[in-house]
Amino acid sequence: GLTGNKGWKPVWREPDPKPEYDIVIVGGGGHGLATAYYLAKEFGMRNIAVLEKGWIGSGNIGRNTTIIRSNYLLPGNEPFYEFSLRLWEGLEQDFNYNAMVSQRSILNLIHTDAQRDAFVRRGNAMILAGADAELADADQLRAELPFLDFDNARFPIKGGLYQRRGGTVRHDAVAWGYARGADSRGVDIIQNCEVTGFDIENGRCTGVQTSRGAIRARKVAVCVAGSSSRVMEKAGMRLPIESHVLQAFVTEGLKPVIPGVITFGAGHFYVSQSDKGGLVFGGDLDGYNSYAQRGNLPVVEDVAEGGMAIMPMIGRARLLRSWGGIMDMSMDGSPFIDKTGIDGLYFNGGWCYGGFKATPASGFCYAHLLARDEPHPTATQMRLDRFISGNLIDEKGMGNQPN
Ligand code: FAD
8 A cells, every 4th residue: 555655755764873972862662752852842952862672662652552641649640640631732733743632531430439539539639730620420421321331230330530631642653753853853763772781980871882882971861661670770770660561452443432531440441442443441460570562361351351340342342452561560650750879870660551641741851850950840759769768659549550
C-alpha cells in the first residue's frame, strides 16, 4: 500500500553520535523524547542527544493501553497529573501531529459503600487541584452502560467516579510527534545505541559509554522505565524499584459498545474500545520480577476473570493479540524526577503501570530540572530520598492501579 509513497522522507534524521553534548538523555521512550522536545522548545537548549538501545517506540510507549487521566488523590501527585492532562489537551496543536487525543472519559466503578466514601474524597481532592470529577449512581450507570453486570453477587456495581476529561491517546504517535518536534529543533535521536556504563570522576558524571563509543556530556539524564534498576546499577546506585511485566490484550474489532474507559473497582481489570473497534484491556502484573517483555498464562486467566465479573459479554469476544512490557514499580506507587547523589547524573523513573499519561508532564518537569537545576513546582515531592526521609507519596489505589 505504501508503494505510491516512495518519495516520502523520514521525519527525523539518523545522525551519528557526536563526541560531546550538553545533555545526553538515556532512553528514547515517551519520557526521553518528551524531555528532549521540551528542553529544545521551552528551555532553548539544542545540543542534546537521545540515546536509545533499540528503536524509539520499542519500549512501553508503544506497548501501553493508551489511557490518560488525572484522577489521583495526594498533593504530591494530583497537580502533576493535572498539569499532564492539560498538556495532553494542547499537545496536537503544540507539536503539530495527530496523536488522536480522545477525551472519551474514564469511569472507576464503585462496589462497596466504603469505596464510595474513598472515591468521594478522591473526587474532592481532584476538584481542589483544578481537575474535573463527577460521581455517578447505579441508576445513571444502568442507563449509560447497560452491558455491565450490576447485580453480580460478589461485586455489585453501586456507582462510579467519572473523570470526563480522561480518555485515550494513540501511544506510538506520541513518540513520533515528540521525536519529530525534537529532531526539527536540532536534537540528535540516536537509535541502536545502548548505554553500557557511566564515566564518573570525583563524584561527577562526565559522560556515558555506549555500544557506539564514548560520549561526553555536561549532564546525563536517565529515563529508561523498566530498565531503571539495571541501568542505574552501572552508576553504582540501588533503587527502590522492582521490575515486573504488565500484559495487555486486544480483541477482534466490534461495533462501538464502550464509550470510554472503565475500570473494575474490586479487582484488576480495565477496558476501553479502540477506534478500530477492538476491546483493549489489561489487569494485574505478573507477580514475579522479570525483564522479559512477555508474560504468562495465570495472569491472562486472572484478567479474563476480572472482565467476566463486570461485563460477561466480553466472554463472546475473540482475543486477537496480547503482549507485555516491563514496569518500573516503585515501592509507594509514585515516580521519581530528581538529581542523584552523583553530580551531573539525573534520574526519571518509577512510573509503575501509569507512566503513559504522565509523558508530557514528565518530559516538561524533567526538562525544567535539567535546565534550571530546580524541580518544577508540580514535581517537588518526586524525590529519590523519600524512602530515607519517610516522605512517601503512598498512592495505593491510583498510582498502583494499572493504566
Ligand atoms: P519506554 O518506552 O519503555 O522507554 C524507555 C526506553 O529506554 C526504551 O525504549 C528502552 O529500549 C530504553 N533503554 C533501556 N535501557 C537502555 C540503555 N541501556 N541504553 C539506551 N536505552 C535504553 N500507562 C498509562 O498511563 N496508561 C496506560 O493505559 C498504561 N497501560 C500500560 C499497559 C501496558 C501493557 C504496559 C506495558 C504499560 C502501560 N502503562 C500505562 C505504563 C507506561 O507505558 C509506562 O509507564 C511509560 O511508557 C514508561 O515511560 P517511557 O515511555 O519513557 O518508557
